[in-house]
Amino acid sequence: MNFRHKYMFLLPGLLVLLGILIFPIGFTVRLSLSSWDSFYPGLDFIGIENYIRLFTDDLRFWEAFGRLSLLSLTTVFLQYVIGFALALMVWKDIVFQRFFRVLFLIPMMTTPVVMTVIWRTFFHESLGPLNDFFNLFGMTPLWLSSELLAKFTVVLVEVWQWTPFMFLLLLAGLLSLPKEPFLAASIDGAGPIRTFVYVTFPLMAPISIGAIIIRLIEASKIMDTVYVLTSGGPGTATETSSFYIFIKGLREFQFGYSAALSLTYLIIMIISFTIIAKILVKLMVRGN
């Protein structure tokens, strides 16, 4: 067989890869070295000027990044805890097991933007139904207008929407666990808590790490919830990196600069997730 034939078989895949991955990244790199905006369209070359601006004169990006870290770590932690609890609940034989399994997945199957619009209406402080209820007790919580509560609301909506994803992965993991360790624990007289701490949780560690990393990657791109719910407000209280990049790129039309922001953000994310994955492995697997 001619050795070159192998490459012929690889060619379609390589072309697709080139088209959907390499070209956009390459173009973004080139764009980040230009001043393309509403007034100067086109790929002129300004060197690393955009990067210098980002690292020396754009505190707002770094503040947004800090906020993103807080929001994504909080939401993913809550999703993991709640998702794990729900998965444990329907893992064993319970009444209406199939019904609950489907029920817990419903939020994930709804369209995020549509659901966020509904949540926004729900949380509307003076016209929404939630505060009608709180008004009965003389309270008017400012769900979207108080800095702290707005963050809480974003977290709540994200947790509601994406906990089912965590639930699905963890339930699949639980269903694939071997039975022998549980039988051994049972023979040794371990109760439910000991069994969970010393058997279930360690066995689930590799799956948990995968699920957490996948959700962290998704959560770090949080955009639609912020866009619809708070527009990054009040002030900049819920402005995240992706929303800030969206503002610079598509609202202010600073294409060149937003490309530099996107690439920097991408590199930071790759490094961060590598470190987080290593820490999780150390804590959850080796720490075992």
Added chain:
Amino acid sequence: MKKRTNISLLAMGAVLLAGTAQADKWSDMFPHIKNSGDIPGECSYASMSKKDYSGRKLTINTHAVPVMGEPTALHAEQFAKLTGAEVNVIHTPAGDLYSKAMVPFQTGQAPYDIVFGFSQWISDWKQYLEPVPAKYVNMKQMQDVTQSHIDVNSWDGTMYQFPIDGDRHYLKYRKDVIDNPEMQAKYKAETGKELRVPQTWKEYGEIATFFNGWDWDNDGELEYGSAEVMAKDNLMFAAFFSRSVAYAKNPRTPGGFFFDLETMEPLINGPGFVEALTDWVEATKYVPPGGINFTLGDETMSFGGGQTLFSYSWDDAFVAAMEDDSLIKNKVGAAPLPGAEKVWNRVTGEWDNEYNQAPYIVWGWTSAVAKKSKNHDVAFDYLCFFSNDANHQADIAIGRFGVNPFRKSDFDPDLYVKNQGWDAEIANEYSDTLLDMEEKSTNRVFPLRTPGVAQFTSAVATGTSKALAGQLSPQEALDEVAAEWTKIVKRIGADTIREAYAIGVALEDAE
């Protein structure tokens, strides 16, 4: 012919006798124009029905439903029925309208034949737009457009945008409260002051505070002082400028409101603007709960639904309040924006302690045809049909449509009395308020129309929203905005910005 004459006579009789609906075959087919019937003109229903655009396809990018999106879709459907054209309407959120048009503009594509947007984008958009052909510029329908709105849609004498809407910010108030002798007595007894339409922003704040958080119309619900566009989106900057003009537009200091035209130094962090932002931060105490998150839609629902005493910004809330199904129809009034008891003089560096008032001609929605479109004829006919006399009269009566007066004939109060059932006093007040701003004021402020305008307004939205949220003091917030503006001027070029800004300043200083 005889039949048509009879219908016309019948229609005229109906208007004269009862001020109710006119009927003709077009209003039977298209109930939207039931009040006026078709009105003869170059782009009337009758004229359009003679065109045959079968096999032609028009794609329009417009705003989300309802504001501007709903009339776009409605008139597209009507236009398709009349001409046989296929019209595809795409709805886009306000914040994305600019970029959704600009991306294909800059990359030489033409996915949209028609784009809707804010008229202040003309400086960035004009090079990608097809100028309005002379036959439309010279037609009767266009001759009725006020000079202000001809200017709004033109650049250096060429009309690039097709006028479909007219906008200005003015004060809306609950007439049944402000003019109520019982309320006046109560206010006098408790504050020692007269209850009247506020003349200054300080007075606005005092009255709004007094009427905040209690059921003053006995409907079993709490009412509040004011509904304002405070949400951090692309429109709040306009609300802030409305509050700023009284303190910062000094008729004695020509040469720029936003920038010093000579030096291109931003004036946005001057004492006039800071005073306005301080008032605005104070206003967060008399808006409904969550009011700092109110978009234009929320403001319209809030004031139009009877939740607040005051509101200011575009016409939408007022028109919504005056619709037939409104609980507060004929209970609202219109007045010029409040003024201030002092105005900053940037030449002397001191306050001029005298009453000052300045209308903010905020402008608003506009439409245009893409230069790269292959359907210029169909596209301009659609826009002409959109704003024909019958459609225009029907559209301005529907608050959620976002279509507001911009024609000389719109300022005739009888139009609102006969077609929309407004009280004559309210119709007079409304027409006078709008006409005074449009034609008579000599201290108007026109919006910023420069390259990169989205960057300037975005910076204002970020800075002022930080102040409203309590993250920064008004001075700190506006210093941050000024610093950002300085950087934008440096990036785009002071001369480039000056050249464009000078056109707006010339309009202001010519008065």
